[in-house]
Amino acid sequence: MAGDLLDQSVGSARGTVSLPDQPRSPWWELGRRLLAALAILLGTVMLVYVDRAAYVDNNDLPGRAVGLIDAFYYSTVTLSTTGYGDIAPVEPHARLLNAFIITPARIAFLVLLIGTTLEVLATQGREMFRVARWRKNMGDHVVIVGYGTKGRSAVETLVNNGYDRDNIVVVDSSPLAKTDANNDGLTVIPGDATRRSTLRTAGVGRASQVIITTDRDDSNVLATLTVRQLNPDAWIVSSVREQENAPLMKQSGANSVITSSDAVGRLLGLSSLSPMLGSVMEDLLTYGEGLEVAERDLLVSEVGQQPQSLPDQVIAVVRDEKVYRYFDPVVTQLSRGDRLIVVRPAKELPWAPRPGTHDEDFAADEED
Template sequence: MPHVPTAPPGAPSAGTVTLPVQVRSPWWELGRRLLLALVILLFTIALVYFDRDGYIDSNDPEHNYTVDMVDSIYYTTVTLSTTGYGDIAPVTSQARLVNAFVITPLRIAFLVLLIGTTLEVLASQGREMFRVARWRNKMTEHVVVVGYGTKGRRAVDTLVNNGLSREEIVIVDPSALALQEAQADGVAMVTGDATRREVLRRAGVERATQVIITTDRDDSNVLATLTVRQLNPTAWIVAAVREQENVALMRQSGADSVITSSDAVGRLLGISSLSPTLGSVMEDLLTYGEGLEVAERDLLVPEVGKQPQSLPDQVIAVVRDERVYRYFDPVVSQLARGDRLIVIRPARERPWAPRPGTHGEALSIEQD
């Protein structure tokens, strides 16, 4: 089994679902509110003590009914808690005004803090459990991303930039750092090892349409792919491997598409060394939002029967009957209804849509 980093103290346990809303711990909230209550208590004690000449203790004739520090603490606690025995009372106008306009609002704030804290501690965990249960019921036909390192984050960015909602993406990763990144990016996350069925079930893999597997270890990716394929035989699985020799193994494990990260980087480095201009163009194609991009779109009705080279977009491949043909292949010398085009187009245009100006025209697949 692959090594799973040990989570630091306080990190979520394996299989924990974390929705993309920063919810503070109820115990942190409890401590904060108790601290505020203590501040109110100490401030009121100081206020009464410094104005002690304005109060009288009717039960202490031995000290001329005066109020000391102990009396100030006693008066403050019974006043803020609304007990009010009445043995100590303000007698001067100044002390009474302070009680009316300062201590009374402090008493209300003190009670609100205590009552609100109790309700928050009792309700927050139940409310979060309800949110998670409702999220699970709604999560269908979503995308699961295993591993939220650099590759995983870039994959999520690409999906979002091409129209997928962040609410339709679920991250699976065991690390606390990934949890922080997912919360900052507004993406739901399941904390745990993706090679375990229970963790993947919590991410709703059985109902996912696509799964992207991109951890830092090839053995982890293979085991995760096998587990995903067992749980969901129909999901489209895209997996990353570091070494080219593991591509065949990854495909045998059930991956539909395998990306070799080290091989791709090495090719780009070699191309950039031989031809810096060609390297810059390749980098441009791989960079989202600038210059040129590779995109896939549907064929339009007016384009049926035409040659791929005659279209406004630079067609590099045609997808027909789930097979990919190069644009110069005789099989696709004439475009047919239902074809999909792989094109190079300006990045400012929406990748998965027809070229601007043709939005009103029907897609060829609609005529079947």
């Protein structure tokens, strides 16, 4: 019995057809439904005119037949529920036609004409209100230029580290990327990221960070130049496919440049020479499992200690906006205000508690 039910559910699932939505302009939808309402009106006019002998106009002279204009007038006031009563059906079959054909047509007419108009206007107004509210509240956000594989991975990393999706804006001209980003709960600005108007719409001038990840180095360079002109203070991270373009990207204003082809090539080479080393490097780049590379604040209890003596594996120290390797003599002893680049378990473990998760005091807070 259970097997039969399972087979039926699987069969019904296999028989389900899910077609993609076809987005259309609300004005196109309004025009289409207005044409349908006009078709109902004209159909009613023809029905009344063909059967005009069964109608009487109380305002006309006795014996005068209902004409085409009278049929149009009667259909208009009937479908709009005005109903002045000067023209009325007098034959039994005409009254039946009014009850079973014209009355349903009246309902359909009102739904199409009035309901659709209100729906379109309400949708447009609601969308304008949402956009205005978004523009007012947007600031110190992250702009992702390009929502391909690299852009999606960057967003996933930000979200997994506690960043709110509402503070991430995607810029991409691809309709497919727009659909994917919207489905992921992100705001999308469709357009060319090398144009000032597109970047202004995305609020680049008020963004705290901009990540540029298109598939073309020339587009990345031009987008970086434009972003830097619009926002001299934003932290710009850009990707390039070829290492030879990295210096040009730096000169264009990027704070950090990631060479995708070289990074993949090095990982492939390490995996070939030492499969175990390659797996460790892949683990460091994968979020949520095994090991992770992270930046954290210095705790009060860690001030004055050596980087090698901390529970986390410290690989670098950030001091005065400069990065020092853990073995550099400048950071032999940790000082207030330092930040640590560490390798640590991706999840807090009983035998390796993550600093900063047990109500410890941060050195930066103590200093303030």
